Every structure is written in C-alpha cells, then in structure tokens.
Amino acid sequence: MTSGFGAEIAASIQRRCFLHLEAPIERVCGFDTPFPHVFEPFYLPTKWRLLDAVKKSLNY
DSSP, X not given: XXXXXXXXXXXXXXXXXXXXXXXXXXXXXXXXXXXXXXXXXXHSOOHHHHHHHHHHHHTO
C-alpha cells in the first residue's frame, strides 16, 4: 500500500486532480504488513476485494 508504483500514481492523481474527482481513490492491494510466503494467497488482493472497491467507488 505504501511506496509502491501504483500507490505513487494514485497519490499523484489525488494531489493534482482532487477537485475533479467524483469519489476518493480506492486502493486495492496487499496488506501493509510482513507475511510468510506460505500465506501469499491470503495476502494478495482477490477479485472480491476488487469488486467491493469498485462498488464502494460507484456508490460514493
């Protein structure tokens, strides 16, 4: 969530286009904590988390 390529793009868009956005930028990413590689399937974003973020943005 922090210091990633996508996070920097989202922060730049939020900063430069704030008055033109109709909803806040929703980040869908892995959790910002260390994790063992055996739990990687639970750490990475799923299609359901992505769908929830899209619904949240559309219903804003």
